[in-house]
Amino acid sequence: MIEFQNVVKRFPDGFTAVKGLNLKVHEGEITVFIGPSGCGKTTSMRMVNRLLSISEGKILVEGRDNKDFPAEELRRKIGYAIQQIGLFPHFTVLDNIAVVPRLLGWDETRIRKRVDELLDLVGLDPDVNRDKYPRQLSGGQQQRVGVARALGADPPIMLMDEPFGAIDPITREVLQEEFLQIQKEIGKTIIFVTHDIDEAIKMGDRIAILRDGLLEQYDTPDNILAHPKDRFVRDFVGSDRSLKRLGLVRVHELMDTEKVPSVRIRDTVEKAEQVIKEHNVRSAFVVDDDGELRGWVDLDGIRHSPKSLLDAMTEADYHEIGVRKNNTAREALSAMVARSFRITPVVDKSGRLLGSITLKALQDLAEQGWGDEEGNGS
Amino acid sequence: MNRIAMLGGLIAGLGFFFLPILNLKPNRLASGTSFNLLEFQGDDRYLMLFLLALIPIVLSFRNDAESRGWMLVGSGSLLFLLTLILPAGAGANLLLDPEAYLGEGAFIRNPRILPSGGMVLGLLGAYVTIFAGVRDLARAEVQMWVQAIATWVAPLIAIGLLVNGSFDVYSILVEFYANGAALEQKFVEHLMFVFISLGVGFVVGVGLGLWASRDERVAPVILYAVGIIQTIPSLALFGVLLVPLARLGDRAFLPTLGFFGVSLAIALVIGVSYVLLADREPARLKIVHLLATAITATVPLALFVGVFVSFLFRLANVGFTSGAYDSTTTTIFGLLAAALVTWIVGRWFVKPDGFLRTWLRRANWLLSGATTVAVIVLFVQAAGNSRVLGTVDSVSTLTIRDLGVSGIGVAPALIALTLYSLLPLVRNTYAGLNNVDPAIIDSGRGMGMTPSQRFFQIELPLAFPVIMAGVRNAGVALVGIGTVATVIGAGGLGDFVIQGIVNTSIDQILLGAIPAIALALVLDATLRGLEGIFTSPGIKQVQS
Amino acid sequence: MNWTRVPGVASLLWATLAVVLFALATVSVPVTDPELREAVGETASFAPDTWLPVFSLSNRTVIDMRATNDVRVLGFGLFDAVTDAREALEADTVTVTLGWFAAFMALLEAALAWGFRQREEKLVRPLVRAAGIFIVIWSFYGHEPFWDWMLRGLFPTSPDLLYNTNTLVSLASQHLELVIVSSILTISIGLTLGIAVTRSTLREFLPLVSDVVNSGQTIPTLAIIAIMAPIIGFGFWPAIVALILYGLLPIVRNTIVGLEGVDPAMIDAAKGMGMTPAQILWQIEIPNASSIILAGVRTSVVINVGTAALGAYVGSGGLGNPIASGLNQSINPWVLLGALAAALLAILLDYILGRVEYVMTPKGLQIEQ
Incomplete structure (x- = not known):
């Protein structure tokens, strides 16, 4: 989709920002450019739509050299969102989103329809927000409009330069989640520049780590975390990279639905003891007739009141002890550490026990090259 | 390539070429005859101004910014001074025999030489050239100093020449001497x-x-x-x-x-x-x-x-x-100047806790007080x-x-x-x-x-x-x-x-x-x- | 001043004015200036009749309003519609008194307030109001008996009252002509220059231009006008050249400041979306810089009104004329007549341009963040 071939960027003052970049951005993926400041990540991105000229080498966009297109025409085909948003304060929200469609000469009814569609997509009510001016919106809303504007004419490619950089952490989290949802629907080819490794891991299908104008490593987040190429990458991703890897995996990918140490609330104490021994765990989960998690029972409890399971069990709220299947493995680990469990139940919205996840599984994940099946992307 | 320098050269050159540089007036009120630079025939040194105007244009094609900057500042300053000086010489020649230029029948009394558009554009071109040269210099503090020197030295030389009487042929000075x-x-x-x-x-x-x-x-x-x-x-x-x-x-x-x-x-x-x-x-x-x-x-x-x-x-x-109060006014200005000097020296050139500083401060107070008294004396004298x-x-x-x-x-x-x-x-x-x-x-x-x-x-x-x-x-x-x-x-x-x-x-x-x-x-x-x-x-x- | 935005208040003010004008129209005042007395008779109505502003672009076609005090002239000097007062007198012209005009404005304001009560409509009302106020004040300008009465009150013993060679309206027309012609030229030159040096290809000239523009401010206005006179000759054009030179500074400076002040991120975004440089200039940069540029235009025009008054000394006419002649001949009523009229004209133009500035600033930029 986008291919950098030996791209070099030299500035008039002699500074060489990019020193021969070779990289292929795959269709429908978010490719994150990341690196310390001055590494050439933004420069590389800005050469794609020729906001900066290319000194040497070439960039292929949809298989063609991007110099073959007239610059403006090329840019209209590529969505562009930046950290400062750059909304036009004298245009309404509608006019802002309609900029590229109007440049392309769409008719007004089509533009209006498209704008409403996009506002819906980014989670803003079209009827309320269409005729507002940017200064009447909050920072998060402005950035949503910025994203909608970049998507204006439905470009196949998007360039995003730290689009969530200037927003408070909570809103940023929300916008990141929302944008991933949107990307699932629209499947654009996106170059996403950031300096925040957590954001890169969260957003990226692939991450390109740049350093001093050279590509250091280009791979999936998981591979980069599992097999950092050298010391620079290792330092860059941070010493908690194992934990970060856990952040990439969702609980439902790891949970065990077969061998769950659970007993029904009406079962006998013996049954519970048997389950615990059978699964070689310290405690078993107790569920009621509807399958809802009510608490747990361990050998200590059984020793204290060997008669009734109801007496022996420790009652607990499923919100407190269970994790949900959409949580990350990292959150499951956190829950286990907090309660010193070796196993933690996975529940659904109404508290029904779906399965369990063990500390062992998480350890295994962190230790082995779990992501190898994804292959090497570089 | 320095397009500003080229602009400066063009302004000066075109001004010299198309506009009269001097105007010879037969007397104070009548309008006179204009002279282009080319009209001073037989006296080749005035053509030097053309060459000087061409230098910035040629220099503007140089690629090494630093040396170009120095050359531009130099040639611009030269252009500035010579634009002032050379026409004065030509004007003096004109005044030797004004009848020859003004023709018969002109009422000639105290004929005078008026600097014209060509000279104004020449000075403007010189200014633009110096400006272009200063901006070519790489280091900011060098720029600052050169600018200070260029803005002070050339005018100071001009003032020196003025005091010296070199520009006395220009009519504004004639007017100045009269008034x-x-x-x-x-x-x-x-x-x-x-x-x-x-x-x-x-x-x-x-x-x-x-x-x-x-x-x-x-x-x-x-x-x-x-x-x-x-x-x-x-x-x-x-x-x-x-x-x-x-x-x-x-x-x-x-x-x-x-x-x-x-x-x-x-x-x-x-x-x-x-x-x-x-x-x-x-x-x-x-x-x-x-x-x-x-x-x-x-x-x-x-x-x-x-x-x-x-x-x-x-x-x-x-x-x-x-005139009656000349002594008082001189005293006032003298005291003011002295107060200013003690103040500046005391504030910037002496160590803050020094012994000298205390004394300078006292001297400053004294001088300011004396100035005030002198001003009051002046007013009282004037009131009388x-x-x-x-x-x-x-x-x-x-x-x-x-x-x-x-x-x-x-x-x-x-x-x-x-x-x-x-x-x-x-x-x-x-x-x-x-x-x-x-x-x-x-x-x-x-x-x-x-x-x-x-x-x-x-x-x-x-x-x-x-x-x-x-x-x-x-x-x-x-x-x-x-x-x-x-x-x-x-x-x-x-x-x-x-x-x-x-x-x-x-x-x-x-x-x-x-x-x-x-x-x-x-x-x-x-x-x-x-x-x-x-x-x-x-x-x-x-x-x- | 929020209260003027309240619908109805403006129309109430207009209605009050209408009542006052109707009342004034019934009052007659004695005319004391001998020439005026000859033209209009012993007494004259105190309220001026309405007539459309006579914008004359040359002295020749200015109608002598003194003679037409009693006539409602509907004409534009520009088109030579009415060249002679007698002709106007004989022409079958419509008579509308200023009171009716104010009443009409009251109705119009009320209608507009009613029509736009749901939304903030800033395009129509400020300009309508400015035009109305201009016509009312301009009518008083042309009402010589009013000035005669006022000056007689202030100078009971003075033998001369009204300026004897030109009516106030023709002087004000000359003045406006100077200001308008020079402003049109100034604005076009200044904007072009300001826009040119902020383009990337000519940016290297920016420091030079702003340097020259700033040091140009140190030349006294009187000196510029004065120097132009011996070079170009006396009359209209030396004043115009001086007005252009002096009026250029605020426009160029504000255009540069305005365009340089546009958020670079906004331009980057525009470029990234594929706008051409011309589209960026006209759709993004100029609207965002408009309020600063227009403030520069306003300053420039107001400065021009002041400089044009000095034009009297180089024979360009205008409201400086009675001031200069009055000072020369020690006739204080003339000085006051010219001074008040010139001051009023400057304030009026400033007000109108303020309204234009308000209307032309994009609404999205008027919202405080």
Whole structure:
């Protein structure tokens, strides 16, 4: 989709920002450019739509050299969102989103329809927000409009330069989640520049780590975390990279639905003891007739009141002890550490026990090259 | 490639080629014959100017910026000086035998040489070339020094040549030699207009700006009022002031003084009632009350200050311009200069805790005190002079006009100029104080500073550069508007301009205009210098 | 001043004015200026009749309003519609008194307030109001008996009252002509220059231009006008050249400041979306810089009104004429007449341009963040 071939960027003052970049951005993926400041990540991105000229080498966009297109025409085909948003304060929200469609000469009814569609997509009510001016919106809303504007004419490619950089952490989290949802629907080819490794891991299908104008490593987040190429990458991703890897995996990918140490609330104490021994765990989960998690029972409890399971069990709220299947493995680990469990139940919205996840599984994940099946992307 | 240098060369070259460089006039009033550079045939050195104009064009194609910059500065300075000097020589030749050029029948009396468009463009081209050269130099401090040298050395050489008599053939100097004494007097008058009205305007303007920044409700009223004054054409403001001041001038002194006293008393009563009632009044009424106090106090106060200042102006004008007081005026300027030197040396060149510094400070106090005494002596001397009060012999027959206030003359000029200086002063004071980061003031309050400490130690130093910019703008504008004051008989450099229009004599116009421009530039530079000296180095970068 | 935006208040003010004008129309004042007395008779109505502003672009076609005090002239000097007062007198012209005009404005304001009460409509009302105020004040300008009455009150003993060679309206027309012609030229030159040096290809000239523009401010206005006179000759053009030179500074400076002040991120975004440089200039940069540029235009025009008054000394006419002649011949009523009229004209133009500035600033930029 986008291919950098030996791209070099030299500035008039002699500074060489990019020193021969070779990289292929795959269709429908978010490719994150990341690196310390001055590494050439933004420069590389800005050469794609020729906001900066290319000194040497070439960039292929949809298989063609991007110099073959007239610059403006090329840019209209590529969505562009930046950290400062750059909304036009004298245009309404509608006019802002309609900029590229109007440049392309769409008719007004089509533009209006498209704008409403996009506002819906980014989670803003079209009827309320269409005729507002940017200064009447909050920072998060402005950035949503910025994203909608970049998507204006439905470009196949998007360039995003730290689009969530200037927003408070909570809103940023929300916008990141929302944008991933949107990307699932629209499947654009996106170059996403950031300096925040957590954001890169969260957003990226692939991450390109740049350093001093050279590509250091280009791979999936998981591979980069599992097999950092050298010391620079290792330092860059941070010493908690194992934990970060856990952040990439969702609980439902790891949970065990077969061998769950659970007993029904009406079962006998013996049954519970048997389950615990059978699964070689310290405690078993107790569920009621509807399958809802009510608490747990361990050998200590059984020793204290060997008669009734109801007496022996420790009652607990499923919100407190269970994790949900959409949580990350990292959150499951956190829950286990907090309660010193070796196993933690996975529940659904109404508290029904779906399965369990063990500390062992998480350890295994962190230790082995779990992501190898994804292959090497570089 | 340096396109600015090319522009400079082109301006000078085309100016030399297409426009006359000199104009030979048979006498003071008649129009003359123009001479192009090419017309000085047989004298090849004048063609040098063409070559000099070509140099920046050629140089502009060089690629090495640093060496190009130095060459451009050099060739530009040379072009500047030679554009001034060479035509003077040619002019001298023309004057040897004016009949040959002017033809038969010309009424030749005191023929004179007028610099023409070619010369103006030549100087402009030289300026642009130097400008281009300075910007080519890589290091900022080198740029700064070269610029300083280029802006001072070339004019200084030019002034040296001027004193030396090299430019005496130019008609403006002929005019200058004819009107030298008058020029000096007009210049002093002009200077005093500007300084007195800027001084009064400073007090009033900064005061109003302070009030506006302290009270958000009166701020729009004050800003709007001074804005309106600024839109009124200067000629119209002089005219509008004429009638009331003429009426005022007709009044006898003692009753008027009584009237001022009564008005001030009324204002005081209203003001005190405001203080007493302030808590009980609704907000809108409060502002009306406050403005009523201000207006009732302002009108008599302003008139009183106007009379006082006009009288002082009259005294000072007599003092500084009549030969009888030369010793006193020389003393004053000497003392002032000495005070300035001790102050500058004491502040910047001596260690803060040094023994010398203490003494310099004492010397400075002493010198300032002596200057004040000398000024008072000057005024007393002037007051004793019969030119000031004319034929008035007792206080009972004294009218306001005798004190210097009348419809035409200095009083309306001073009042109008003071009013014009208000807008930049008020606006900048207000903006400067309002733009101080509230967090800084808050941290000052948090550390237990009193309001006055906060004002003098935090707000004022931070707002200072902005206020000074206002003073500068006001000063430069006043020099310009001051030239208009001539139409109401207030004198100043505008006298020459108006005379020049009447006589269609560009020399006379320039005789008034050039000192005014020079005064504006020097005032601007001086105030900039003061601003630089007093501004804390910590905030200079933010300002630039 | 929020209260003027309240619907109805403006129309109430207009209605009050209408009542006052109707009342004034019944009052007659004695005419004391001998020439005016000859033209209009012993007494004259105190309220001016309405007539459309006579914008004359040359002295030749200015109608002598003194003679037409009693006539409602509907004409534009520009088109030579009415060249002679007698002709106008004989022409079958419509008579509308200023009172009716104010009443009409009251109705119009009320209608507009009613029509736009749901939304903030800033395009129509400020301009309508400015035009109305202009016509009312211009009518008083042309009403010589009013000036005669006022000056007689102030100068009971003066033998001369009204300026004897030209009516106030023709002087004001000359003045406006100077200002308008020079402003059109100034604005086009200043904007072009300001825009040119902020383009990337000519940016290197920016420091030079702003340097020259700033130091140009130190030349006294009177000196510029005066120097032009011997070079170009006396009359209209030296004043125009001086007005252009002096009026250029605020426009160029504000255009540069305005365009340089546009958020670079906004321009980057525009470029990134594929706008051409011309589209960026016209759709993004100029609208965002418009309020600063227009403030510069306003300053420039107001300065021009002041400088044009000085044009009297180089024979360009205008409201400076009665001031200059009055000062020369010590006739104070003339000075006051010219001074008040010139001051009023400057304030009026400032007000109108303020309204234009308000209307032309994009709405999205007027919202405080």
